[in-house]
Amino acid sequence: MKKKLDFQKKILIVSIIISISIISIGIFTKNSGVIGNGIIISVFIIFVPLVLFRYERFRTLKEYEEKFPAFLRDIVESLHSGMPLHQAIVICSRLDYGRLSKEVKKMSNQISWGMPVVKVIDQFTERVKESKRLYMALKVLRESYLTGGDIESTLESVVENLSVLDDAQKERSSLLNQYVVLMYAITFIFLGILVAINRLMIPIEAEALGFSNPCASNPNFLCLIYDFPSVYIFTFKDPTSVASYYTSIFFYMSIIVALACGLVAGQISENSLTAGIKHSVIMTFGVIGVMLILKAAGILGI
16 A cells, blocks of 8 residues: 555656646746646646546445455354454455455465554554445454454344445445436536537527627637637637637536536445546546537537
8 A cells, every 4th residue: 555655646746747847838938828728738637647546546445345245254254163363364365355355465464474463453444444334344343353252243243234235335326327327418418508509599699799709809818728629629720719719618618517417426326426537537528529529520619
C-alpha cells in the first residue's frame, strides 16, 4: 500500500509540474488565448489522475468486500480443525482471494515476523477503513479474539450477515437498474432537445431578432472558454459565428447534464458517488461522440 501511495504521489507531482509549465508558457507568451487553453488543459491533467486513483481504490475495496466472506469461511474451517487464529490466517494466505490475497499474505508475513495478531488485525482495519462493511467485520473479529469466546460462532454470524448484505445489495442493484437506464435516457434526450433547438429555433430567432455572437464584438477570457469546443472539437471555421457560439453553449450544457446524471446513476446503483464517475465518463464520451457524428452529418446546428 505504501508503494502504491508513493506511486500516486509521484504521478500527481508530475501532473502539477506539467500543469505549472503549461501555464507558465502561456504567461510568457502574453497571449490570453494560450493562457486560457493552458489553464483548461492543466485542470484536466491534474483532475484525471485523481479520478482514476479514486476509482481504482473504490474497485479494490469492492472486491475486498466480495472476497472477505470466503476468507472468513476458510478461517472458521481452520478454527474448527483446532488451529489458533494466527495459524489459520497463515494457512489461508496460500489460497486465492483475488485482490484480497495481497492483504492476507501481508497479514501472514507480519504474523511470521512475530507481530501480535491483534496488531495485525488493527493494521488491516486501518488500511480498509474506507469500507464500513469491512471495518465493522474486522472490529468484531478483533473483539471476539480478545474476549476469548466462541470465535467460530461469532465469525459464522459475521459471514452470514455479510452474505445477507451482499445479496441485498445485488437485489437492490437489479431493482434500481431501470433508474440507471433512465439517467442515460435523460442525458441523450436532453442532448436531442438541444440539437433540435440549435437546428430549428436558433436560426429563426437569429434572423427575426438579430441574434449574434457577443464574443465577436467583445472578446474576453470567458469567450476563450466558449470557443474551445467549437474550435478544437467541432472545428468551426469561424469561431465568431452564431453557430459556433450556441453550439459551444449547448455542448457545455450537455456535458454538465451527463456528469450530473452519471453521479446520480452511481449513487442509485451502488450507493457511491465514486461509482458514478464511471457512468459520468461513459455519458460524457457518449455525448461528445454523438455530437461529433451529428456535426459530420451536418445536422448539429445552424
